Amino acid sequence: MSELTSGVLVFLEIKNREISRISWEAMAAAHTLAEGHGLSVDVALVSSPGNPIFETIHGKAPRTVYAIDHPLLHEYTADGFAAAYAQLIEQVNPSYVVFPHTYQVRDFAPCLATRFKQVLISDVTGIETHAGAETAPPTFIRQLLQGKLNAHYRHRGTGPCFLSIQAGAFRADAAEAGATTLATFEPRLDAAKIRTKPGEPFRASAQTVDLGSASILVSVGRGIKEEANLPIVQELATALGAELAASRPICDSGWLPMERQVGSSGQTVAPKVYLAIGISGAIQHLVGMKGSQCIVAINKDENAPIFEVADYGIVGDLFDVVPALTAAVLKAKG
Amino acid sequence: MKIIVAIKQVPERDARIRIDAEGTWIDLQDVEFTLNESDAYALEEALQLKEEHGGEVVVLSAGPERVGKTIREALAKGADRAIHVESDDLAAYDALGVARLLAAAVKDEQADLILTGLQSDDLGLGQTGVILAELLGLPHASLILKIEAAEGGVKVLRELEDGWFQHVELPTPAVLTIQSGNSKLRYATLMGIKKAKTKEVRRVTPLELAAEPEASVVVLERVLLPNKQRTTQILGGSPAEAAAALVEKLRFEVRAL
Numbered sequence: 001m002s003e004l005t006s007g008v009l010v011f012l013e014i015k016n017r018e019i020s021r022i023s024w025e026a027m028a029a030a031h032t033l034a035e036g037h038g039l040s041v042d043v044a045l046v047s048s049p050g051n052p053i054f055e056t057i058h059g060k061a062p063r064t065v066y067a068i069d070h071p072l073l074h075e076y077t078a079d080g081f082a083a084a085y086a087q088l089i090e091q092v093n094p095s096y097v098v099f100p101h102t103y104q105v106r107d108f109a110p111c112l113a114t115r116f117k118q119v120l121i122s123d124v125t126g127i128e129t130h131a132g133a134e135t136a137p138p139t140f141i142r143q144l145l146q147g148k149l150n151a152h153y154r155h156r157g158t159g160p161c162f163l164s165i166q167a168g169a170f171r172a173d174a175a176e177a178g179a180t181t182l183a184t185f186e187p188r189l190d191a192a193k194i195r196t197k198p199g200e201p202f203r204a205s206a207q208t209v210d211l212g213s214a215s216i217l218v219s220v221g222r223g224i225k226e227e228a229n230l231p232i233v234q235e236l237a238t239a240l241g242a243e244l245a246a247s248r249p250i251c252d253s254g255w256l257p258m259e260r261q262v263g264s265s266g267q268t269v270a271p272k273v274y275l276a277i278g279i280s281g282a283i284q285h286l287v288g289m290k291g292s293q294c295i296v297a298i299n300k301d302e303n304a305p306i307f308e309v310a311d312y313g314i315v316g317d318l319f320d321v322v323p324a325l326t327a328a329v330l331k332a333k334g
Numbered sequence: 335m336k337i338i339v340a341i342k343q344v345p346e347r348d349a350r351i352r353i354d355a356e357g358t359w360i361d362l363q364d365v366e367f368t369l370n371e372s373d374a375y376a377l378e379e380a381l382q383l384k385e386e387h388g389g390e391v392v393v394l395s396a397g398p399e400r401v402g403k404t405i406r407e408a409l410a411k412g413a414d415r416a417i418h419v420e421s422d423d424l425a426a427y428d429a430l431g432v433a434r435l436l437a438a439a440v441k442d443e444q445a446d447l448i449l450t451g452l453q454s455d456d457l458g459l460g461q462t463g464v465i466l467a468e469l470l471g472l473p474h475a476s477l478i479l480k481i482e483a484a485e486g487g488v489k490v491l492r493e494l495e496d497g498w499f500q501h502v503e504l505p506t507p508a509v510l511t512i513q514s515g516n517s518k519l520r521y522a523t524l525m526g527i528k529k530a531k532t533k534e535v536r537r538v539t540p541l542e543l544a545a546e547p548e549a550s551v552v553v554l555e556r557v558l559l560p561n562k563q564r565t566t567q568i569l570g571g572s573p574a575e576a577a578a579a580l581v582e583k584l585r586f587e588v589r590a591l
Contacts, residue, residue: 078464078473078474078475078476079473102495103476103477103493103494103495106452106460106461106464106476106477107464107475107476107477108464110429110460110461110464110465110468111464111465111467111468111474113430113465114430114433114465114468114469115468117430117548117551118430118551118552119428119429119430119461119465119550119551119552120429120459120461121552122458122459122460122461123458123459123460139555142458143458143560144456144457144458144557145345145351145360145455145456145458146347146455146458147560148351148559148560149351149353149360149557149558149559149560150557150558150559150560150561151554151556151557152554152555152556152557152558153552153553153554153555154552154553154555155551155552155553156549156550156551156552156553157549157551159551195473195504195505196473196475196502196503196504197502197503197504198500198501198502199500199501199502199503200500201494201498201499201500202498202499202500203497203498203499204497204499215590216590240591248514248515249514249515251515252514252515253515258497259497264495265493265495265513266496266497267496267497268496272588272590273584273588273590280347283458293588294584294588294590295564296580296584297566301348302568303351305560307566307568308560308561308564308566309564310564310566311564311565311566311567312566312567312568312569312580312583313566313567313568313569314568314569314573314576314577314580315568315570316573316576317573320573321573321576321577323573324572324573324574324576324577325577325580325581327574327577328574328577328578328580328581329581329591331581332581332585332591333591
């Protein structure tokens, strides 16, 4: 029923009353895709149309911005969002549906894709469009095996292709002028069909460390093997005047508190120096630290993906290298 | 409480990565396999719920014959029985296809809860549980750390980003995808290993499940080793030499010391 030509529909997210950075990156990915295939980009956001946030939409101007507005969407539920998004997708009939790869998207987008008999291509880190784009569908790149392998995926068949874009993979565009229409979309939602009852989000405990303000972070991963071995990295951190951070498994084991965790489920940091010790470099960790100015990796596995983002690397046993480094730092500081 | 736990066998974390002859997956020769990490936590949550409320824990897994070993390990830890969807050709199915097989295998079980890890350590799609919920028409919640029984259902603790959490209440039957780390994982006891040998493992094939084979909509075309994003200077020599070289770099090039 739609008069519109098909294109790329991007769903943005609001975080801390702003459109989140990863949403802009998803929009940049959508424009990459659209340009390669001569498609238009439309954008959608759950919000009332009067929200001043719509004036902050930057990047290449989308054709239409849909304000998805309904009282049942004021708090997130998978049932509510999947139903509302499905209705908008049916109306707009896009060739591609693009999401930022966030925890919220991971919660409902697989359901939504299933309703269209599609499969979400999740966690996309790259898009390659090909010449003769009408006949050659694009290649979507994502990582496998904790970042040790890249995979090329392709969508085939009819129906919209669903993608979620990993943080940091695309650069958010600078604002460009263009004609954009703001349209309100009121989905038909039934409170009885929303089966989950979400509570208010909360923080587990008051933060006592601020990893974001440290200029040097010494971050430790699985390679440390045992809690009893932590003092060797603590000594290095002390010698460097650094904060101690960790990858998820260390915090999961309770060896360091959750607030010291770097990665998609923890903090995102960008210190002057990030020392990754015994951290293999799964993508969930890399997204939290790859913006660091200088990355140093110490790992016994020369093929560990952490070396793909490191400026300096030492391939060796951390139990030999770290004490030697502590000694060298102390000597240099005299 | 009857709980189904969907688990996946994946290559060990430190498995050597060599691309296979077709260029579509890794060479599995000499690769050791293990239980996917977040699935191990899903199993642990299920076993704890059973200890607290009674009931049954049924393990569900799809894959070739070798998956039987991982299933036995789950039974040894305390699961009561298992369903093995046996297929040598799972790579031909996309996430929706695999979820269809799993849904067909459990639809008559009348379980109160279906748990699974939030994502696999190999493909990392992070979708199977959520798709399964949709196919079975059940409510779901993802990234769950803790499950408590509540009036008419469960109350779960869900992890959000940046150190935030929320509680979610949902009616059962429901599907939950479990985040790693909330509990300490148990080991199988000798007694458990012995008992596991006699526990029921029902083997079914995709054909028997009559899960209609549909063409995959998403195809993994090829895999390749990643390109480096930065040029890494590897500092060689003995640990002391490498450490001294790194301190030099941090002092005079990065100017961080």
